[in-house]
Amino acid sequence: MTTIKLHNTRTRKKEEFVPIDPKNVRMYVCGPTVYDRAHLGNARPVVVFDVLYRLLREVYGAEHVTYVRNFTDVDDKINARAAETGRPIGEITAETTQWFLDDMGQLGALEPDHMPRATQYIGQMIAMIEVLIEKGHAYEADGHVLFAVDSWKEEYGKLSGRSVDDMTAGARVEVAPYKKNPMDFVLWKPSTDDLPGWDSPWGRGRPGWHIECSAMSYELLGASFDIHGGGNDLMFPHHENEIAQSCCAHPEGRFANYWLHNEMLQVEGRKMSKSLGNFFTVHDLLEKGVPGEVIRFVFLQTHYRKPMDWTEKKAREAEGVLRKWRALTAGIEPAASAAPAVVDALADDLNTAGAIAELHRLAADGDAAGLLASAQLLGLLTEEIGAWAEGPKLDLSSHEARLAAARAEAMESKDFAEVDRLKAAYLAAGLEVRMSKAGVELVPGPEFDAAKLEGVG
Numbered sequence: 325m326t327t328i329k330l331h332n333t334r335t336r337k338k339e340e341f342v343p344i345d346p347k348n349v350r351m352y353v354c355g356p357t358v359y360d361r362a363h364l365g366n367a368r369p370v371v372v373f374d375v376l377y378r379l380l381r382e383v384y385g386a387e388h389v390t391y392v393r394n395f396t397d398v399d400d401k402i403n404a405r406a407a408e409t410g411r412p413i414g415e416i417t418a419e420t421t422q423w424f425l426d427d428m429g430q431l432g433a434l435e436p437d438h439m440p441r442a443t444q445y446i447g448q449m450i451a452m453i454e455v456l457i458e459k460g461h462a463y464e465a466d467g468h469v470l471f472a473v474d475s476w477k478e479e480y481g482k483l484s485g486r487s488v489d490d491m492t493a494g495a496r497v498e499v500a501p502y503k504k505n506p507m508d509f510v511l512w513k514p515s516t517d518d519l520p521g522w523d524s525p526w527g528r529g530r531p532g533w534h535i536e537c538s539a540m541s542y543e544l545l546g547a548s549f550d551i552h553g554g555g556n557d558l559m560f561p562h563h564e565n566e567i568a569q570s571c572c573a574h575p576e577g578r579f580a581n582y583w584l585h586n587e588m589l590q591v592e593g594r595k596m597s598k599s600l601g602n603f604f605t606v607h608d609l610l611e612k613g614v615p616g617e618v619i620r621f622v623f624l625q626t627h628y629r630k631p632m633d634w635t636e637k638k639a640r641e642a643e644g645v646l647r648k649w650r651a652l653t654a655g656i657e658p659a660a661s662a663a664p665a666v667v668d669a670l671a672d673d674l675n676t677a678g679a680i681a682e683l684h685r686l687a688a689d690g691d692a693a694g695l696l697a698s699a700q701l702l703g704l705l706t707e708e709i710g711a712w713a714e715g716p717k718l719d720l721s722s723h724e725a726r727l728a729a730a731r732a733e734a735m736e737s738k739d740f741a742e743v744d745r746l747k748a749a750y751l752a753a754g755l756e757v758r759m760s761k762a763g764v765e766l767v768p769g770p771e772f773d774a775a776k777l778e779g780v781g
């Protein structure tokens with residue numbers, strides 16, 4: 325059997341992966357809070373852990389892997405969105421959940437075996453909080469229930485490499501007066517009448533964010549399971565708090581044995597942020613005509629523990645490669661199994677870049693059947709996400725040449741009327757016009773209508 329090695333955040337080492345039960349390999353990944361469209365960065369852990377899921381299924385058998393990813397459908401961001409829009413919370417979360425599944429489906433992500441929603445597990449969360457209070461790891465104060473980090477001081481912070489004393493000393497945020505230690509975190513909080521709430525031993529209220537993953541993973545995977553994943557922005561405090569809750573409520577278990585964290589995503593070399601104007605959703609890209617398979621391919625070219633830089637250039641190149649590979653494998657049956665070199669690359673801490681290098685080699689060798697089986701192990705060249713590559717490629721080169729020539733003439737004559745006329749016509753046809761020193765590029769937008777190009781130029 326293939327030996328999988330994974331970098332374990334907890335030990336900071338690449339370790340041989342030994343499942344607790346090879347007949348039931350269990351993985352939990354933190355899912356989205358459903359109040360808005362997933363941005364491109366949200367999609368990275370989905371694709372990364374989808375590849376790990378596929379690899380585990382390949383090595384242990386599809387029926388021997390259980391993958392859980394939750395939906396956070398109770399959260400103050402959701403409450404705020406409902407207040408802003410005047411829409412019912414249930415409507416917002418149901419709509420956003422479906423958006424997420426649709427968008428991630430377009431990226432070729434398999435649906436996990438279980439997708440629990442937090443609001444379905446309130447009873448289990450309350451039960452876990454009661455156990456934590458009983459064992460002296462949590463306390464009630466001012467209608468809240470808080471986890472007492474001092475009750476687990478030696479262990480708290482180990483995943484992210486912090487100590488309770490250092491964190492307490494460094495706590496500068498305004499601390500709620502009812503907290504015994506500034507690092508204590510909320511397990512339960514009171515709800516006013518206008519907010520979602522459930523009856524509990526501590527009055528009507530709602531859970532803090534962290535407790536849901538502890539309660540749902542225990543319910544669906546048990547007190548000990550194999551892999552816990554998520555973005556590295558979740559390592560502290562969210563994962564640290566999950567460990568504290570789970571290990572204190574269920575000391576008979578170990579919670580997760582292997583912790584995997586993916587690095588963040590950038591856009592054109594910069595952090596994605598609303599203030600920099602480079603913030604976009606997966607849906608925005610799909611609407612712009614960037615196929616989900618192209619997004620997936622670009623993601624997988626970078627190792628999950630390195631920052632991933634999304635660039636338009638990479639997307640264009642990926643589209644070219646995928647078109648070529650799809651043409652090469654059209655009408656071909658996949659080989660019985662993926663190429664060993666591709667499996668080995670993935671088994672080496674998900675070396676997706678190495679696996680893609682092997683795909684290039686298979687393509688260069690003309691091994692279409694091997695390429696197809698191997699690419700499908702990475703969730704590429706599958707039928708489900710292939711519709712975009714059918715039909716002839718739109719060729720705008722004659723229009724680009726026409727505009728470039730008009731621009732060159734205008735630079736001489738200083739008369740830009742013809743350039744302006746062409747630009748207006750292309751914009752009216754739904755094309756984005758990009759003119760730089762390097763040349764002219766016409767990019768179809770969501771409103772593109774090829775019929776409107778007739779007679780232009």
Ligand SMILES: [Zn+2]
Binds near residue numbers: 354566
């Ligand atoms: Zn979580």
